[in-house]
Amino acid sequence: QKEVEQNSGPLSVPEGAIASLNCTYSDRGSQSFFWYRQYSGKSPELIMFIYSNGDKEDGRFTAQLNKASQYVSLLIRDSQPSDSATYLCAVIVRGYQKVTFGTGTKLQVIP
Amino acid sequence: DVKVTQSSRYLVKRTGEKVFLECVQDMDHENMFWYRQDPGLGLRLIYFSYDVKMKEKGDIPEGYSVSREKKERFSLILESASTNQTSMYLCASSTGQNQPQHFGDGTRLSIL
Numbered sequence: 001q002k003e004v005e006q007n008s009g010p011l012s013v014p015e016g017a018i019a020s021l022n023c024t025y026s027d028r029g030s031q032s033f034f035w036y037r038q039y040s041g042k043s044p045e046l047i048m049f050i051y052s053n054g055d056k057e058d059g060r061f062t063a064q065l066n067k068a069s070q071y072v073s074l075l076i077r078d079s080q081p082s083d084s085a086t087y088l089c090a091v092i093v094r095g096y097q098k099v100t101f102g103t104g105t106k107l108q109v110i111p
Numbered sequence: 112d113v114k115v116t117q118s119s120r121y122l123v124k125r126t127g128e129k130v131f132l133e134c135v136q137d138m139d140h141e142n143m144f145w146y147r148q149d150p151g152l153g154l155r156l157i158y159f160s161y162d163v164k165m166k167e168k169g170d171i172p173e174g175y176s177v178s179r180e181k182k183e184r185f186s187l188i189l190e191s192a193s194t195n196q197t198s199m200y201l202c203a204s205s206t207g208q209n210q211p212q213h214f215g216d217g218t219r220l221s222i223l
Contacts, residue, residue, distance in 0.1 A: 032209040043201055043214040044154075051209070088154070092209050097142060097161055098169065099212060103153035 003027060004091050006102035014110050019076040021105050023089030026070070032092040033065055033072045037085045038104065044088055048074060079109045114138070115215035117202050123221045130189040132218055134202030142205045143185035144212060145169075145177060147198040154201065160185055192222045 005024045013019045021035075032051055036044035050056045050063040050072065062075040072091075076083055086104040093100070118133035136143065144159040146169075156169030158177040166177050174196060178186045185204075189196055199219050203212040 034211050043217045046211045046213065049211050090212075097167070097208055098144075098156055098159060101154040103151070 003100045004089055004102040006087075006089050006105045008103060009106040010108045011105055012108045012110055013079050015079060015081060017079050019079045019083065019107055019109070021074040021076075021087050021089075021107065022071060023073065023102055024071045025089075025091045025100075027091070027093050028067075028070065029094045030067075030070075030091045031094040033063070034090040034092075034099070035061075035063060035072075035074045036088040036090060036101075037083075038088060039085045076107075079107075081109045081111050083107060084109050115202055115204055115213055117200075117215040117218050119218050120216060121219050121221075123223060124189075124192050125223055126192055126194060128189075128192045128222075130192050130220070130222075132187040132189075132200055132202075132220070134185045134187070134204075134215055135183050136185075136204040136213075137183065138204065138206075138213075139182065140204035140213075141182075141207050142210075142212075143179065144203040144205075145175075145185065145187045146201045146203065147171070148201055148217075149198050157187065194222050196220070197222045 035048040038044045048063040056063045060077045064073045088104045089102040090099045114137045145157045146154045160166045160179040176188045202215040205212045
C-alpha cells in the first residue's frame with residue numbers, strides 16, 4: 001500500500017464548478033498535510049497546508065482534514081481554466097523531517 | 112518571498128561524468144531537500160539535510176551524494192552519471208520540522 005494515495009485523474013470539471021480532490025494516507029502518525037499545485041514543466045507550488053481536523057479556507061481553496069478516516073481533500077470553488085494543473089498531496093509523519101508526496105491528480109477545467 | 116535557486120534549468124551530460132547540481136536558498140531555512148521527479152513515479156526523495164554538514168538518506172540515495180558546507184547551499188552530486196539518472200531534479204527548503212517546503216524551478220537533466 002502506498003503511503004499517500006491520490007487518484008491520478010484526469011478530473012474534468014466545467015468552468016465555475018467546484019473541483020474536489022482527494023488524498024488518503026496510511027500512517028496514523030501523520031500530522032502535517034500540504035497541497036501543492038504543479039503546472040506542466042514547472043515545479044510544485046504550495047497552495048494550502050493544514051494541521052488540525054476540520055476545514056481551512058483560503059480564497060477559493062478549502063482544505064479538509066479527517067484524521068479518523070485518514071483523508072485530506074482540497075476543494076476549489078469557481079474553478080477557472082488557469083486551475084488546470086496537477087495537484088500533489090504531501091504528508092509529514094510526526095517526528096520525521098521528510099515529506100511523503102502522492103503522485104498527484106491532474107485537474108482539467110473545461111471553459 | 113522564499114527564493115530557492117537552482118543553478119541550471121537544463122543540463123546535458125554524458126554517461127560516466129561527475130555532475131554537480133547546485134541549490135541556494137535565501138531565507139535562512141534549516142532544512143534542504145533534493146528530489147527527482149519522473150512520470151508515473153511522482154516525487155522521490157534522494158537526500159535531505161537539517162543542518163550544515165548534516166545529511167540524511169532519502170528513499171533513493173544510490174548513485175548520489177550531497178554536500179552542505181554552508182546553510183544556504185545544498186549540492187547534489189552524481190558520482191558517475193548513468194542514463195537512468197535522466198530526470199527532473201527539484202531542490203526544496205523549509206524552516207523546520209512539520210513546515211511546508213518551497214521548491215526551486217528544477218533542473219531537467221539528460222544523461223546521454
